[in-house]
Amino acid sequence: MELGIIILIVLELLIYFGLAERVINKLGLSKNLLLIFFTLMIVGSFIDIPISSTPDISINLGGTIVPVVLAIYILSKADDNIEILRSLIAVIITGGIIYALTQIYQFEEGHTFIDSNYLFPIVAGVTAYLIGHSRRASFIAGTLGFLIYDIIHLIKITLGGVPGQAAIGGAGIFDSIVISGVLAVLLCEVVGEIFERLISDRKQEKQQEFNQQFTRPDVEFGSLTEDEKNNTEDDDNRREEENEE
Known part of the structure; x- marks a missing residue:
């Protein structure tokens, strides 16, 4: 069984037992909807749709069409246009980096x-x-970045005259898509959670300092410090002595 399928099955179990509610909510999805998408990816990973025989080009249902539909749906839940733009830029840059790595790194x-x-x-x-920074943008860039690499490879085959075949979203890319998307979200969740807690703790500390500063007896509105009290008492005594004289 492919690693990507195993990861998706584990994720489905976590989602089913309610252990990923926070992440799902951040993505703007429901538990049942995400389970459906992951199931479609698993089933679709075994389905290749032929596009051309010369050169040999096919599209994997679970590694291409389903992730694209899921990405579009998640983008529709974005808070603003800036997040959508950042997601698209992240997809392009991620795909470009993957392609560059394939040119300089060969596994032996x-x-x-x-x-x-x-x-x-x-x-x-x-x-x-x-x-991407946000969970939505990170997930989209992580999953679709490899499709950008596949498209570049397809262009080289069809327009560049480079011999070969293109299995878009398949032939090992499916595993990479799943690993990349999951890792991107995990990083965003872990690091984001740490920063959120640090910011929250800092805000609480500032609030406590503010409260302590303005509730101390010596700085309460209308109250006097010790020196001011002593000066006031001296002035009162001086006036009494002058009156007696």
Whole structure:
């Protein structure tokens, strides 16, 4: 069984038992809807739609069409146009970085540090998070970034005269799409949660400092400090002595 399918099954179990409610809400999805999309991706990963025989071009249902539909739906839930623009830019940059890596990094058993099937989605996931920032943008960039790479590869085959075949969203790309998208969201969730807590704690500290500053007896409105009280008492005593004289 492919790694991407295993990851999706694990995610479905987590979602089913209610262990990912926060992330699902941040993505603007419902639990049942996400379960449906993940199931369609799993089933669709076994379905390749032929497009051309010369050159050999096909589109994987679970690795292309379903993720694109899911991405469009998530984008429709974006808070503003800036988030949509940032998501699209993140997709393009992530795809460009993946393509650049394929040109400079070739996996060789026993000679390279990490298999490209794991290196590329890790780099894509980190890139998607750094550019996307939000969970929605990170997920979209992580999943669709590999489709950008596939499209570049397709253009080279059809217009560039480079021999080969293109299985868009399939032939190992499916695993990378799943790993990249999940990693991007996890990074955003973990790092975002840390920053949110730090900001929240800082706000509480400032509020406490503000409350302490304006509730101290010596700075309450209409009250006097010790020195002011002593000066007032001295003035009163001086007036009494003058009156007696």
